[in-house]
């Protein structure tokens with residue numbers, strides 16, 4: 001498992017924003033909250049991220065979240 005840095009996306013359980021995830025993360029892989037150990041499938045976490053992005057009124061919410069994930073889940077070892 002590798003670790004993200006602080007993400008823009010918060011754990012749906014506790015609001016923490018660091019997650020552990022397997023290398024070569026795919027949409028159907030599970031990521032784990034570093035704080036409360038809540039596990040969530042990446043695809044579902046993205047959904048959460050979309051909702052959170054909408055809440056802060058980012059017009060291109062989905063594109064933004066995709067960008068965030070591309071940046072954060074690559075290169076962290």
Ligand SMILES: [Zn+2]
Nearest residue numbers: 011014033036
């Ligand atoms: Zn959590």
